[in-house]
Amino acid sequence: MEIKIFRYYKIFYQGSVISVIAPGYQGYFQILKNHAPFISILKNGILKLELKKDKKKEIKIEGGILRVNKNMVIIIT
Structure with a gap:
């Protein structure tokens, strides 16, 4: 699964991930x-990315929008 995180009109992070844990509104x-197509509003919190087995990355965000479609996750913060 691929991910792109946009911040301040540029790509902040881009790469391949196993999973994404995001701070949704609820x-x-x-x-x-293979997640179903999905759109969500994000609130302030920590975005947790599992890059490879035993390798993780955490990114602090202050709200945004997340979209999933065809194994591509796009996040705009």
Whole structure:
């Protein structure tokens, strides 16, 4: 699954991930490979990316929008 995170009109992070845990408006949720098409509003919190087995990355965000479609996650913060 691929991810692109846009911040301040540029690509902040881009790469391949196993899973994404995001701070949704109603609470945290997880996106895995082959997830159904989905759009969500994000609130302030920590975006947790699992890049490879035993390798993780955390990114602090202050709200935004997340979209999933055909194994591509796009986040605009």
